[in-house]
Amino acid sequence: MSRPDRFEIEAAGQLGHVFVSRGPAGPLPARPAVVLIHGIGVSHRYFRRLHGRLAETGDTYSIDLPGFGATPRPAHALSVADHATYILGALEQLGVLEFVLVGHSMGSQFAVEAALQQPDRVSQLVLMGPVVDSKRRSVLQQALALGRDSLFFESPSSNALVFTDYLRCGPSWYLKTLRVMMDYHTEERVASIAAPVLVLRGANDPVASADWCRRLAARAAQARLVEIQGTGHVLQHNRAAEVAEAILGFAGTHATAKETLRENPA
Template sequence: MAGRPGTQVHVHSEGTGPDTYVLIHGIGVSSRYFRPLAKELARTATVHNIELPGHGSTPKPRRTLSVPDYARAVWDALDELGADRPILVGHSMGCQIAVEMVNMRATAAPRLVLLGPTNYPPERGFWLQALRLGQDTLREPWRINAVVLSDYIFRCRPPWYFRTVPAMLSNHIENGMANVQVPVVVVRGIKDPIVPAAWTSALAHLAPQGSMAQIDDESHVMMYRSAAEVAALCRAPASHGSSRPGDARRKSGAAI
């Protein structure tokens, strides 16, 4: 456990190597759905799998946290661990946290990987988000649904989840993308109803060194079954320039 009192963070660390990866989960869940990706990356690198304040086994803060609050809490934990120039890998709301982290410390992370970034502007609202989440549940394997739902209900628990939703919806990730001065790849599962291809393309084009990729046969929690493909994207610096396509597909996990 690390971080300031009141915003404690649990960190599950494994592996060794020249690179350090930090995995930042989404709203309501925990580090558990990142375990396949963590194990894959840990073959050649150090991996810190984060549990945000109020999520998983981490204590609930006394006050509701904003997305920047979560970002500061993760930086505090990484500072305590002595993590040097970590590659930030965010999923869902974790993408918003990762972008805030890079905006706070422009050169502290060498690159950024955004998996399924949420808060698509035309659908910013609780009921539309709930509808998309329900649609995604029908497209995910039962194993990941069991992990996610048990995290929501028994570990994060509904009161903290519903306190966090307004913070997520009020944070507009696109406002921070232009300030991300490191390579960033924006990734979605091809079947993801929460994250349209146009949204990932727009975010990739906002970042000066942005690119996008899609994982075939996957939905929102793409890194659970396709850990090897997602790990390949994490390891490869994002491409950038005028050749960034808006809707390219790749099962191999290579950035495009």
């Protein structure tokens, strides 16, 4: 895969980066664009393997949100809704009006909020390693789970990507964003999502536990839970092929169902 094109985009008064790969031209069946949203402290870099897999079959977008990666820090902490507004505005500027939205970790919160703000644009929603477990809503519990994940269930390369991005993010911005993450009740917001939802987790992930993901999926109107074996929280890097297959299978199933409904209205 060629290197994605990088676009610097200002939306909702904030500046971020969008990395774009156009899908191959030819006889392959069209699929909706897939948009990848990173979590707290990190950037598009830990999506590179997954981005490459997805770009083999269609348009793929990875976003560095304001304050993360190489983007400038906003003047104040942004709410989950602020990030969602940026995502929607940036994609609109690129002409991406309907898409499958994939959020990892805190990015799952941004994805949920974007789907609530403009539900007609999000055809399917993928919550990958979602946070924050409603039964473990303290910073200490989250930190212990993340530490356990990095020690026992991550590869050296996934740890290197995450920790170097944490250094770029810096402790001040990380802690400001952490407060926002901890105050957002994903399980309450997901209950109002109209789009089909895929909850996707690494089978060894101590951050997004099996119990939490089952409870979260149960709150959504239409949801499926899929576990990827042999990996932890950063499953999109360590098991990119399996994650891409799960996302595309989910998106393709629901896209087919949607087309059938359009052809055969009740």
